[in-house]
Amino acid sequence: MGIDKVNLDDMLNQFSEHWSPKTVGRVNDYEIKVVKVQGEFVWHQHDETDEVFLVLDGELTIDTPNGAVVLGPRETVTIPRGIQHRPRAERETSIVLIEPTGVANTGEAGGALTAVPESFV
Amino acid sequence: MGIDKVNLDDMLNQFSEHWSPKTVGRVNDYEIKVVKVQGEFVWHQHDETDEVFLVLDGELTIDTPNGAVVLGPRETVTIPRGIQHRPRAERETSIVLIEPTGVANTGEAGGALTAVPESFV
Numbered sequence: 695m696g697i698d699k700v701n702l703d704d705m706l707n708q709f710s711e712h713w714s715p716k717t718v719g720r721v722n723d724y725e726i727k728v729v730k731v732q733g734e735f736v737w738h739q740h741d742e743t744d745e746v747f748l749v750l751d752g753e754l755t756i757d758t759p760n761g762a763v764v765l766g767p768r769e770t771v772t773i774p775r776g777i778q779h780r781p782r783a784e785r786e787t788s789i790v791l792i793e794p795t796g797v798a799n800t801g802e803a804g805g806a807l808t809a810v811p812e813s814f815v
Numbered sequence: 816m817g818i819d820k821v822n823l824d825d826m827l828n829q830f831s832e833h834w835s836p837k838t839v840g841r842v843n844d845y846e847i848k849v850v851k852v853q854g855e856f857v858w859h860q861h862d863e864t865d866e867v868f869l870v871l872d873g874e875l876t877i878d879t880p881n882g883a884v885v886l887g888p889r890e891t892v893t894i895p896r897g898i899q900h901r902p903r904a905e906r907e908t909s910i911v912l913i914e915p916t917g918v919a920n921t922g923e924a925g926g927a928l929t930a931v932p933e934s935f936v
Contacts, residue, residue, distance in 0.1 A: 699884050699892040719891050721865045744842045763820050771820040792842050
């Protein structure tokens with residue numbers, strides 16, 4: 695069995711759509727995903743899990759009821775379970791997400807931006 | 816309660832020692848760590864968990880019984896549980912690790928390079 699590395703930029707070059715996370719790695723029952731975002735996402739929350747955001751390129755703002763967090767490259771934040779949040783980005787921004795396998799991107803909110811899970815690995 | 820972001824470079828600037836991971840984020844019962852490495856680590860394995868390596872700066876080689884994986888910046892690999900591996904780096908290299916809380920850096924091997932867990936968050 696080979697152990698294959700993943701180049702995050704190669705993964706990002708394989709798609710252009712926004713708000714549609716792609717799984718690029720796994721650790722036990724957690725997934726590492728990359729996603730491109732631009733514009734405003736929906737307010738939502740994940741009742742069962744925390745969620746890690748790590749910006750690769752661009753600038754991500756995450757609105758919460760207690761204010762906004764603004765992340766540049768190599769900056770990360772954990773949104774705790776149960777906390778309402780709305781990611782947004784003025785320009786196209788690339789992000790790594792870390793969360794358990796099977797988490798819906800729109801959490802409890804659902805709606806048109808709910809992504810179909812897609813894996814590149 | 817505030818939700819604080821973490822700048823990975825600020826974290827890396829707070830220490831200089833090698834092979835001593837610092838926790839900089841959490842997602843449920845998993846930890847995001849940064850570590851600086853140079854030279855050869857010990858051969859070891861983690862019987863209970865996979866482990867994700869993501870290079871920030873430099874070049875990391877991970878030897879396994881089936882060959883070596885060489886990672887540059889923005890490249891990642893998952894070493895599956897139970898697989899012997901030895902990280903090494905010719906020059907100083909900065910890495911993100913993702914694994915469950917409480918995993919020893921030297922796995923089952925132990926020894927002098929076993930790090931005392933340290934958290935920056």
